[in-house]
Structure formats: structure tokens, C-alpha cells
Amino acid sequence: MSPLPAGTRKFHLGWFGAYVPPGWNQPFEGTERSHRDWLDGSFYVDFARQLERACFDVLLLEDSSMVSDTYGGTAEATLARGVWAPKGDPIALAPLLTAATKHLGVSITASTSFYPPYLLARAVSTLDHLSGGRIGWNVVTSSEDRAAQNFGMDRLPPHDERYERAQEHVELVDALWASWEPDALVMDRATNTYVDHTKVHPIDFRGKHHSSRGPLNTLPPPQGRPVVSQAGGSPRGREFAARNADLVMALPKGVAAMKEYRDDVRARAEAFGRDPDDVKVMFIVSPVLGATESEAAERLERKREAVRADPTGQLVGWSGSMEIDFSQFDLDEPLPATARTNGHQSTLDTFRKWSGDRTLREAVHDYRTEALELVGTPESVADQMEAAMAEVGGDGFMLWMQPPTRQYVAEVTDGLVPALQRRGLVRTEYTHKHLRDNLLEF
Numbered sequence: 111m112s113p114l115p116a117g118t119r120k121f122h123l124g125w126f127g128a129y130v131p132p133g134w135n136q137p138f139e140g141t142e143r144s145h146r147d148w149l150d151g152s153f154y155v156d157f158a159r160q161l162e163r164a165c166f167d168v169l170l171l172e173d174s175s176m177v178s179d180t181y182g183g184t185a186e187a188t189l190a191r192g193v194w195a196p197k198g199d200p201i202a203l204a205p206l207l208t209a210a211t212k213h214l215g216v217s218i219t220a221s222t223s224f225y226p227p228y229l230l231a232r233a234v235s236t237l238d239h240l241s242g243g244r245i246g247w248n249v250v251t252s253s254e255d256r257a258a259q260n261f262g263m264d265r266l267p268p269h270d271e272r273y274e275r276a277q278e279h280v281e282l283v284d285a286l287w288a289s290w291e292p293d294a295l296v297m298d299r300a301t302n303t304y305v306d307h308t309k310v311h312p313i314d315f316r317g318k319h320h321s322s323r324g325p326l327n328t329l330p331p332p333q334g335r336p337v338v339s340q341a342g343g344s345p346r347g348r349e350f351a352a353r354n355a356d357l358v359m360a361l362p363k364g365v366a367a368m369k370e371y372r373d374d375v376r377a378r379a380e381a382f383g384r385d386p387d388d389v390k391v392m393f394i395v396s397p398v399l400g401a402t403e404s405e406a407a408e409r410l411e412r413k414r415e416a417v418r419a420d421p422t423g424q425l426v427g428w429s430g431s432m433e434i435d436f437s438q439f440d441l442d443e444p445l446p447a448t449a450r451t452n453g454h455q456s457t458l459d460t461f462r463k464w465s466g467d468r469t470l471r472e473a474v475h476d477y478r479t480e481a482l483e484l485v486g487t488p489e490s491v492a493d494q495m496e497a498a499m500a501e502v503g504g505d506g507f508m509l510w511m512q513p514p515t516r517q518y519v520a521e522v523t524d525g526l527v528p529a530l531q532r533r534g535l536v537r538t539e540y541t542h543k544h545l546r547d548n549l550l551e552f
């Protein structure tokens with residue numbers, strides 16, 4: 111492996127996925143069984159093994175809890191396209207994936223608006239034990255009133271209040287994870303003592319939104335604190351991430367915006383008294399790969415053509431996350447300035463900034479859920495990723511493809527990753543047992 115040029119640092123790779131049906135109507139859909147084998151977990155077990163073979167740090171499973179009917183006031187378009195549902199619970203899938211792998215980290219998404227802190231702390235701690243210290247919690251505040259209505263609320267609290275509640279939630283969960291001293295388990299036969307009760311402490315947490323007496327009724331997680339990740343991009347979201355997260359997933363558009371985002375999160379982390387190197391900012395990308403440049407360009411064009419043929423697919427997705435009914439707008443006009451959301455604010459802001467004068471039809475056609483448009487051979491995409499990281503300063507990328515196919519995962523793990531590894535840019539082996547330590551390695 112050639113030495114890295116001065117100033118170039120190794121970066122991390124993760125996958126931003128979900129427990130959803132694979133690309134059942136794609137040209138390379140997989141086996142006949144792929145219509146069913148995602149729910150029994152086997153598709154995702156293969157997926158996790160592929161990622162581990164390529165030395166990914168983490169597979170992060172996003173989540174939501176609703177069947178959206180924002181688009182046109184009916185769930186028809188959502189369900190026909192499988193956009194927000196069906197979706198399995200990542201907490202249930204995680205132990206299957208960690209049992210089938212030895213090193214890969216698995217991060218589950220759970221919402222601070224719905225999950226009681228005690229249950230969350232206990233579930234994640236248990237998963238951390240089951241995996242030998244490879245679990246992460248992706249903290250989301252949720253963005254959809256439709257989801258809130260599944261938990262007995264009429265609507266979600268306002269955007270910034272959700273973050274206030276989330277802050278208390280995370281502090282409570284942290285306190286529960288720390289409610290046992292690391293050496294509380296003594297297993298002393300002489301005194302017939304399994305756990306030393308003087309090392310297990312109530313937390314007596316009384317917040318504005320959440321309270322819990324504690325202690326947690328399970329042993330402390332192997333990582334101490336399982337890896338906490340977060341993806342909110344609004345100013346309030348960035349502040350929350352800088353204060354609490356070990357890993358931030360980000361979706362700014364282009365290298366300059368990526369650099370601004372990372373610098374901002376790092377500066378905010380420092381202001382909270384943290385070492386900015388302890389917060390890894392990883393950017394969502396979905397490279398279009400081909401054996402030649404022209405094959406990659408043709409594939410991109412085919413993807414665009416598919417979007418052109420069914421613009422509703424993209425609009426249903428946006429309608430669900432922003433809770434704005436995009437069916438009401440004229441496709442040949444820009445998004446009206448009056449459109450507002452209590453949901454993904456940064457998604458709407460980024461969308462507005464990016465779309466400018468584009469009509470909605472043009473926006474649907476041109477929009478891609480990624481920080482950088484990467485198109486080319488594994489070698490040329492590796493060049494582009496290297497150049498972007500050199501400019502941004504770190505810390506890595508989260509690969510993304512919806513719906514997933516084994517073929518696409520293989521193109522990344524067997525094409526792109528080896529090209530990055532040949533340049534010495536990404537890991538070729540796991541040096542640590544725990545996800546946290548792998549993330550902090552560089």
C-alpha cells in the first residue's frame with residue numbers, strides 16, 4: 111500500500127440503511143426469495159457480512175413509525191411504492207446482524223419522542239452485551255405527526271422543543287448507563303456476592319419532560335456508552351449533535367457546504383468542552399459506479415429516466431418527511447414560498463436553497479439525496495472521495511442506496527472499497543473490539 115500524501119488522513123466508511131424491502135422491481139432484484147427474505151433477516155445478514163468483508167465501521171439502520179398519507183391525503187402512493195412502509199424494527203434485527211458478524215458495528219434508530227428513556231437504555235445496553243460492544247444508538251426526535259398519532263399524541267411538540275426533550279432524554283439514558291460502576295460485578299464465591307450493591311446507584315433523575323429513579327437493572331454496556339449518532343442539520347440539531355453525538359450523519363450539498371458543516375459541528379463541540387476529534391462527521395453519498403466512465407454515466411441517466419417516468423415516487427418521500435402535501439403543487443412551478451414544516455427543517459431549507467428557481471418537476475429530476483454526486487469507475491470515484499476528504503478535513507462517508515440490492519452493495523464492497531484501500535484511505539482490518547474504539551482510531 112502506498113503511503114498517504116502529507117495532510118491526507120484515513121477516513122471511515124459506514125452504510126446508512128434501513129430494515130426495508132430490497133429492490134424487488136429492479137433489474138438485479140436478487141433471488142426469487144428476495145420478496146420475502148428481508149423480513150426473516152437473511153437479506154440483511156448477507157448485507158452485514160458484505161460490509162464486514164469490506165471493513166465498514168458501521169451499518170446504521172434508520173427508522174420511522176408510520177404509514178404516511180400526507181401525499182394526496184391517502185396511503186395509496188406510499189404503500190404502492192413502499193416508500194415509508196413496510197419497515198421492520200431495527201432493534202429486533204440488530205442482534206441477528208451482530209451474531210452473523212464479528213467486527214461490524216450496528217446502530218439502531220430510536221426516537222426520543224416515543225421511546226421511554228429507561229426502556230431505551232436497557233434495550234441498547236442489552237444489545238451492546240449481545241454484540242460484544244458493537245452497538246450504536248441513532249438518536250432522532252422524529253418529524254411526523256402521523257408517527258406521533260401512533261403513540262397517543264395529536265401532534266409532535268414543536269421542532270426546538272423536540273430537541274429540548276431529546277437533550278433530557280439522552281442525559282437520562284447516559285445516567286442510567288453510568289448507574290453501575292464498571293467493577294460492580296464481583297462474582298465473589300467466598301461472600302456469595304454476585305454484584306456489589308455499593309457500586310450500583312439510583313440516579314433520581316427529575317427533568318421537565320422525563321424522570322427516572324434508576325439504577326438500570328442490567329450490567330453496564332461493554333462500551334460504557336454505546337456510540338451515539340445523530341443527523342439533525344438545523345442550528346438546533348447541530349448543537350444537539352455537537353453536545354451529545356459521537357457520529358454525525360450529514361447531508362449538506364457540495365464540498366464547501368460539507369466543510370462548513372464539519373467545521374461548525376467541531377467548533378460547537380469544542381464550545382461544549384469536547385475534543386472535536388471525538389465527533390466524527392460522515393457524509394451521505396450514493397455513488398453510481400460502472401466498469402467504465404461511460405457505463406457509469408449511462409447508469410446515472412437510466413436512474414434519472416426512472417425518476418422522470420414516476421416523479422410521484424420522490425414527491426411521496428418528501429411529503430412523508432416534511433409533512434407537506436406535494437400533490438397540491440403545480441409540478442411546473444417552483445415550491446411555493448408559503449410551504450412550511452414542523453418536520454425535517456434542514457431538509458426543507460436545503461431543498462429550497464438548492465432548488466432555487468427550478469420547477470418541482472425539474473427539482474424531482476435533478477435532486478439526489480447525497481452530499482456529493484459521485485459517478486464513475488471505482489478508481490475515479492475513489493479519486494473524487496479522496497479529493498473531497500482532503501478539502502473537508504475528514505471524517506468519512508455513509509453509503510446509501512434505496513431500495514438496496516445485493517448487486518449494488520457488491521459494487522461498493524468489491525469495487526469502490528478495494529480502490530480506496532489501495533490508496534490507504536480506508537481501513538483494511540479491524541484493530542479494536544468495540545465500535546467506539548474503531549471510530550476513534552483515526
Ligand SMILES: Cc1cc2nc3c(=O)[nH]c(=O)nc-3n(C[C@H](O)[C@H](O)[C@H](O)COP(=O)(O)O)c2cc1C
Nearest residue numbers: 172173219250251252341342343344347454455456
Ligand atoms: C441523513 C439523515 C438521516 C436521518 N435519519 C432519520 C431516521 O432514521 N429517523 C428519523 O426519524 N429521522 C431521521 N432523520 C431526521 C433527523 O434526525 C432530524 O429529526 C431531522 O433532520 C429534523 O431535524 P433538523 O431540522 O435539525 O434537521 C435523518 C436526517 C438525515 C439528514
